[in-house]
Amino acid sequence: AAFAADTKTIAVSIPAADHGWTGGVVYHAQQEAKALEARYPGLKVIVKTSPDGASQANALEDLTTQGINALVVLPHNSDELTDPIRQVKGKGVFITVVDRALRDPIQDLYVAGNNPGLGTVSAAFVKEKLGGKGDIVVIRGLPIVIDEQRVSAFNEGLKGSEVKVIDSQFGNWSRDDAFKVMQDFLTKHPKIDAVWCQDDDMAVGVLEAIKQAGRTDIKFVLGGAGMKDMVKKVMDGDATIPADVLYPPAMVAVAMDLTAAGLFDKLPVRGSYILDATLVTKDNAKEFYYPDSPF
Amino acid sequence: MSGELAPTKAASRFQDFDLRAIAPFAALAVLMVLGYFVNARFIDLDNLTNVLARSAFIATIAVGATFVITAGGLDLSVGSMAALVSGVMILFLNKAMIGDGYMLLATGMVLALLLGGLCGAANGLGVTAGRLEPFIVTLGTMAIFRSLLIWLADGGSIAMKSMELRADYRPVYFGTILGLPFPVWVIIAVAVIGAFLLYRTTFGRHVMAVGSNEDVARYSGISVGRVRMLTYIIQGLCVAIAVLVYVPRLGSTTSTTGLGWELQAITAVVVGGTALRGGVGRIWGTICGALILEVISNIMVLSNFVSEYLVGAVQGAIIIIAMLVQRSLARRN
Amino acid sequence: MSGELAPTKAASRFQDFDLRAIAPFAALAVLMVLGYFVNARFIDLDNLTNVLARSAFIATIAVGATFVITAGGLDLSVGSMAALVSGVMILFLNKAMIGDGYMLLATGMVLALLLGGLCGAANGLGVTAGRLEPFIVTLGTMAIFRSLLIWLADGGSIAMKSMELRADYRPVYFGTILGLPFPVWVIIAVAVIGAFLLYRTTFGRHVMAVGSNEDVARYSGISVGRVRMLTYIIQGLCVAIAVLVYVPRLGSTTSTTGLGWELQAITAVVVGGTALRGGVGRIWGTICGALILEVISNIMVLSNFVSEYLVGAVQGAIIIIAMLVQRSLARRN
Amino acid sequence: MPVLAASGLSKSFGAIEVLSNIALDLKAGEVHAIIGENGAGKSTLMKILAGHLQPSRGTLAIDGEPVHFSGPVDAEHRGIVLVHQEILLAPHLTVAQNIFLGREIRRGPMVDDRAMNQEAARAVRELGAEIAPTRVVERLSIAQRQLVQIARALAVPHRVVIFDEPTASLTPVETEALLKVITAIRAKGTAVLYISHRLNEVKAIADRVTVLRDGKWIATRPAAELQPIDMAQLMVGRDMANLYPAKASAEASAAVAEEPLLAVEHFNVPGFATDVSFGLEAGEILGFAGLVGAGRTELFEGLLGLRSGSGSVRLDGRPVHFREPRQAMEAGIVYLSEDRKGKGLLLAQDLRTNLTLAALDRFASGAFIDKAREWSALNQAFQDFDIRARSKTLLAGQLSGGNQQKLLLAKMMLLEPRIVVIDEPTRGIDIGTKEQIYRFIAALAARGKGVIVISSEMQELIGVCHRILVMRGGQIAGEVSGDAMTEAEIVVHATGVSREEARAQI
Numbered sequence A: 001a002a003f004a005a006d007t008k009t010i011a012v013s014i015p016a017a018d019h020g021w022t023g024g025v026v027y028h029a030q031q032e033a034k035a036l037e038a039r040y041p042g043l044k045v046i047v048k049t050s051p052d053g054a055s056q057a058n059a060l061e062d063l064t065t066q067g068i069n070a071l072v073v074l075p076h077n078s079d080e081l082t083d084p085i086r087q088v089k090g091k092g093v094f095i096t097v098v099d100r101a102l103r104d105p106i107q108d109l110y111v112a113g114n115n116p117g118l119g120t121v122s123a124a125f126v127k128e129k130l131g132g133k134g135d136i137v138v139i140r141g142l143p144i145v146i147d148e149q150r151v152s153a154f155n156e157g158l159k160g161s162e163v164k165v166i167d168s169q170f171g172n173w174s175r176d177d178a179f180k181v182m183q184d185f186l187t188k189h190p191k192i193d194a195v196w197c198q199d200d201d202m203a204v205g206v207l208e209a210i211k212q213a214g215r216t217d218i219k220f221v222l223g224g225a226g227m228k229d230m231v232k233k234v235m236d237g238d239a240t241i242p243a244d245v246l247y248p249p250a251m252v253a254v255a256m257d258l259t260a261a262g263l264f265d266k267l268p269v270r271g272s273y274i275l276d277a278t279l280v281t282k283d284n285a286k287e288f289y290y291p292d293s294p295f
Numbered sequence B, C: 001m002s003g004e005l006a007p008t009k010a011a012s013r014f015q016d017f018d019l020r021a022i023a024p025f026a027a028l029a030v031l032m033v034l035g036y037f038v039n040a041r042f043i044d045l046d047n048l049t050n051v052l053a054r055s056a057f058i059a060t061i062a063v064g065a066t067f068v069i070t071a072g073g074l075d076l077s078v079g080s081m082a083a084l085v086s087g088v089m090i091l092f093l094n095k096a097m098i099g100d101g102y103m104l105l106a107t108g109m110v111l112a113l114l115l116g117g118l119c120g121a122a123n124g125l126g127v128t129a130g131r132l133e134p135f136i137v138t139l140g141t142m143a144i145f146r147s148l149l150i151w152l153a154d155g156g157s158i159a160m161k162s163m164e165l166r167a168d169y170r171p172v173y174f175g176t177i178l179g180l181p182f183p184v185w186v187i188i189a190v191a192v193i194g195a196f197l198l199y200r201t202t203f204g205r206h207v208m209a210v211g212s213n214e215d216v217a218r219y220s221g222i223s224v225g226r227v228r229m230l231t232y233i234i235q236g237l238c239v240a241i242a243v244l245v246y247v248p249r250l251g252s253t254t255s256t257t258g259l260g261w262e263l264q265a266i267t268a269v270v271v272g273g274t275a276l277r278g279g280v281g282r283i284w285g286t287i288c289g290a291l292i293l294e295v296i297s298n299i300m301v302l303s304n305f306v307s308e309y310l311v312g313a314v315q316g317a318i319i320i321i322a323m324l325v326q327r328s329l330a331r332r333n
Numbered sequence D: 001m002p003v004l005a006a007s008g009l010s011k012s013f014g015a016i017e018v019l020s021n022i023a024l025d026l027k028a029g030e031v032h033a034i035i036g037e038n039g040a041g042k043s044t045l046m047k048i049l050a051g052h053l054q055p056s057r058g059t060l061a062i063d064g065e066p067v068h069f070s071g072p073v074d075a076e077h078r079g080i081v082l083v084h085q086e087i088l089l090a091p092h093l094t095v096a097q098n099i100f101l102g103r104e105i106r107r108g109p110m111v112d113d114r115a116m117n118q119e120a121a122r123a124v125r126e127l128g129a130e131i132a133p134t135r136v137v138e139r140l141s142i143a144q145r146q147l148v149q150i151a152r153a154l155a156v157p158h159r160v161v162i163f164d165e166p167t168a169s170l171t172p173v174e175t176e177a178l179l180k181v182i183t184a185i186r187a188k189g190t191a192v193l194y195i196s197h198r199l200n201e202v203k204a205i206a207d208r209v210t211v212l213r214d215g216k217w218i219a220t221r222p223a224a225e226l227q228p229i230d231m232a233q234l235m236v237g238r239d240m241a242n243l244y245p246a247k248a249s250a251e252a253s254a255a256v257a258e259e260p261l262l263a264v265e266h267f268n269v270p271g272f273a274t275d276v277s278f279g280l281e282a283g284e285i286l287g288f289a290g291l292v293g294a295g296r297t298e299l300f301e302g303l304l305g306l307r308s309g310s311g312s313v314r315l316d317g318r319p320v321h322f323r324e325p326r327q328a329m330e331a332g333i334v335y336l337s338e339d340r341k342g343k344g345l346l347l348a349q350d351l352r353t354n355l356t357l358a359a360l361d362r363f364a365s366g367a368f369i370d371k372a373r374e375w376s377a378l379n380q381a382f383q384d385f386d387i388r389a390r391s392k393t394l395l396a397g398q399l400s401g402g403n404q405q406k407l408l409l410a411k412m413m414l415l416e417p418r419i420v421v422i423d424e425p426t427r428g429i430d431i432g433t434k435e436q437i438y439r440f441i442a443a444l445a446a447r448g449k450g451v452i453v454i455s456s457e458m459q460e461l462i463g464v465c466h467r468i469l470v471m472r473g474g475q476i477a478g479e480v481s482g483d484a485m486t487e488a489e490i491v492v493h494a495t496g497v498s499r500e501e502a503r504a505q506i
């Protein structure tokens, strides 16, 4: 209050912790909020989660009514939230978009993982590892845009090789559903060379199903996102998990950090900041292993 | 069959009705006071109009649900139906070749209403001609509608392409008339028409009779199937109306649109004082129920005490407490 | 309310009961034949045991739901409850300082059962002491239980840390006894105990009476509140039993664990021939209903005809058709 | 020393006092009848005696000891059981399960269904009925449910048994059996409180009679001193002359019509009625007699589209087929159900809603319901049918049993039908009102309407009908008219025992 002019509020609007990755996002956002408030006296960080696009639009309205200086938003869905975010922008708020690009680039700062990149990197790895030939099954997430981007890029990446996707189903980014789908895939297909499930949560279920069936034809399972247990397996040289593709939930912290730096330190932060969809292998796994993170 | 024979206090029915009908509004008032203490900005005009406008979807759908539930039915498919109807509507707006923007919008709206009615009729058919439990029929169509949307959207989302059209359509959510947001007028219109239908027409009387005791209704010459069918069609139309207001807000539909709306709508109905076993319907209570839900989630965002992880718990607890308050009010009488 | 009053031949109750009770099994048989034609591997022993074992969670929970529904109640919180109970159990297994692995597991299991019973009792309290609609109470606790789990898990997942413990526990899902997977034995045990309780004990009789006509039950000296309460506690115990089998499968719990199980459990109950309005309960039908659901989703993955986007639609349609087949069978009689 | 005594009992529902200052004593081994008009407060009094309701004022005493019942279960433990006027059974449970509900016979932790089924069968047989103990109550007729309810009450150890109109839905055969049972339990020293509107029955069985009027005690007299006509007088407070109106001849009013108003040929209702043919003239009152389960109810439900049935039906010579009751109503035929609680009235809705439900179109301009017209119709109905309720804003379920019946009659008459089928029209109706209803039926016929009366009270059929068809096992077993309309003749047809056979059996 002594330096009223220096009191600033950053609102962080993110999806509710409805599966492993978003859970990680909420965790990192809350941690970073505490860290930033400690670092910048006079900064208030409000973290709000929403279970779906429509409620996120509501939350944006509500946050704006409270009076905010900057908004860090990880939209449920770009199409749905472009207009609501535009509304907020209209009130003169600094906008940082995380992960999912809006339809119009109205944001000031864009911090993202790379969904198509995740598909492309995964495809390249699968091709290489299988020697350009083999039958694979794909377990998809939920039918939303992120999933679609990853899967299209993946299919695109396989083009021209003899790696064939013999089946794909939705596993809803859930361990249990992935377990079931994998059990049934194993029944259905006598020979599967590899599994791509784009998400480490689902990989947990897939591995368990393979273990139970005792099948040896499956050479490897490729997940994604960089869950610590999976990174550990890569690090330990587990043959079924030879690699992982990063899609770190901590990107939200990066975005918050940059936003706060822009607000307080007057650093030039406008622009795009795209995190690589890094391929984690045995060689570099150590760098990406955070044993204390919940994800 | 239960309850009727139990010794009841001989309060005249009128008094009784009154306090019960008022209870949800009392709960809403208490919540508003709570909201003010949580964050003084709660009573900002901007905030209140936001909350009101937003509650339009659930309120509209819940008015339809009031009919279905009063007639002793249930509809779990409304959320998926909303997604499907809005998806088809947007696809139509994107593809159709009608020159004038307003003409196109009008046609799209009519199409949405038709489709909503049709979806409702499908549910009604399963319940009446198929003689299945409403729970099963609408659980089935819930899956079917959503699947169809996902298929239409190719797993992604469906967005309005034309920016001009969006601009033309925007006022339907964001515009105001006489200072009140347009969606609020929609709530009022839907509720007034709903209340008229339910309380003042023969059809409404028949709805209550069917929900009260199907046999008595049949023996009184009411064609139970027709009444049931119509309640589901009304539900479909209400969903379509909600869609008309929903589409201009976000301009797109995804596979998660409307997820969980069915539970919210039913909750609004129950919180509003309509019993799930049928026979009694309270349109204005339902509207109040929808507002209560929206106010609770608004307060959750405005408050800064609750860990994000625990928001759901607090919300759940508030709903239970609000109902306890209501019940004790109604019983006091 | 419908159906029962339709003109039926004056068949003796026994015959009548028989065909109704058999209808779900007939539907299951038809589905199995369908499954074989869709993919001959469907009838592989491995596949069938997989399906059986997988259905254990929903089947067990649905047995509990049969009690609640027969007594005229409803429980929407079972999925969240399963998540919470498994989360707490795993946390306990990770933290507790009991030397012997098996001792530790046993203590953890007892804890899970206690917690399940407690959660059920909380629901029961809201319904009996609070006199609220079961829908509202359990919708509230559904949010509360899940929120608590997410909070405990810090938004992420809770996994069993000790690999030895996991190995000790694994057989509870993956092991077999006499060639049948362990979870199948659990289903059988739960169903046998459930059927015994519901059909052979005074408690079961009272459960049906309370669901059939609460006033009559009260006048007959049955303490309605106690019976209701016990059904919710049984539901909680069944959830806990499902958790005991669930945890060894993946050794972890996440915020999505148990999502949607409530609808699946209720569907299993209804598909099994128990009416949602209470008074009649069919334990074996419920088990059959749970199998039907699992078989349908198995067939969906095994088939090659259906686009993955449309799986939901086909699933929904099959459930509706299965119910239509059942109804026409039961009516034929 | 009376087993059960009440003094100064009053009961108010809100501001409405329905019982005031009632005193009553009940001796072991006596049958004490309570009579009174519909709404006089009989059921309310019984509910207080059996612990279902708490009195607003006054005290109860058992064997001279003051008692306070915390509930019906408490009263039952002290040996006081009540057979309700309404059916109070769990519809989804079987007969045996209902009879033993709350006091199941057990073997170890298990219920002993075999024993209970045997016991239940025996208990029901004692009441002169044959009902399989494993039948679900939902599937029983009203009469059968009533018997099950009686069996249930008698299965408890009891010192006082209260019967609230037990015979209203029973036929003479079952009534006979029940009266025997009552005589038997009286002989064992049980005190019996007996409510009935059938004054002959009261005369036959009661030792003492107490009369209530408008919630007040009027008199208690030895039954021997009273003839039914005196009882009626005490109840109503005025002279009762003729119960049945004079019969106009049907032919006179039917006049020139060539075609019968209604002609039914070879009609079948699967499972209930086979090959039924009959005709109804305009202005005729046609009775249908038969034992419980004879299929009369189902026959007419089939004819009116309430259940599936097939055969030829002609109305004014034109063939009709009703698939829905609505169609029958539009054609001018209405059916008044015997099950007024289950099929007649919405118990949880108010009187106005109930009254206008079937004829709602008449109260609507366009789709808009005119509440003022509804209210005036309710006022009219209160007058025409002498409905007694202290308030017009009650729920239908709060009316006394007899007044519910009157409301149901009023409701269906609003349709101004050409043909009325009345199933058990006077079930539970007091003698004063009965007279009104009979006059009403006669007036309908006099106006050229066709009336069909289904009744288990043979006296009533004989008193009002021009002609009576007797059904047995779903078929028409015979027709009686004119001087042949005697109870004996009807029983012969209804039971299927010919006079010769009957003689041979003896």
Ligand SMILES: Nc1ncnc2c1ncn2[C@@H]1O[C@H](COP(=O)(O)OP(=O)(O)OP(=O)(O)O)[C@@H](O)[C@H]1O
Binding pocket: B007, B008, B009, B010, D013, D016, D018, D036, D037, D038, D039, D040, D041, D042, D043, D044, D045, D085, D388, D389, D390, D394, D398, D399, D400, D401, D402, D403, D428, D430
């Ligand atoms: N719960 C209630 N609330 C208000 N009034 C009631 C209630 N129950 C009964 N009454 C009224 O009390 C009066 C007496 O009813 P009761 O049922 O005792 O009459 P009854 O003598 O048994 O008549 P019947 O011969 O028709 O059965 C009636 O006027 C009735 O409307």
Ligand SMILES: Nc1ncnc2c1ncn2[C@@H]1O[C@H](COP(=O)(O)OP(=O)(O)OP(=O)(O)O)[C@@H](O)[C@H]1O
Binding pocket: C004, C005, C006, C008, C009, C010, C011, D138, D139, D140, D141, D142, D143, D144, D171, D272, D290, D291, D292, D293, D294, D295, D296, D297, D298, D338, D456
């Ligand atoms: N829903 C039903 N399902 C099967 N049987 C039924 C059903 N309803 C009634 N019944 C049986 O049909 C038979 C005829 O019914 P009911 O006793 O109503 O005939 P009724 O001629 O109308 O007799 P009354 O009018 O004397 O009571 C009875 O044995 C009864 O148990």
Ligand SMILES: [Mg+2]
Binding pocket: D042, D043, D044, D085, D164, D400, D401, D402
């Ligand atoms: Mg009475």
Ligand SMILES: [Mg+2]
Binding pocket: D296, D297, D298, D338, D423
């Ligand atoms: Mg009958």
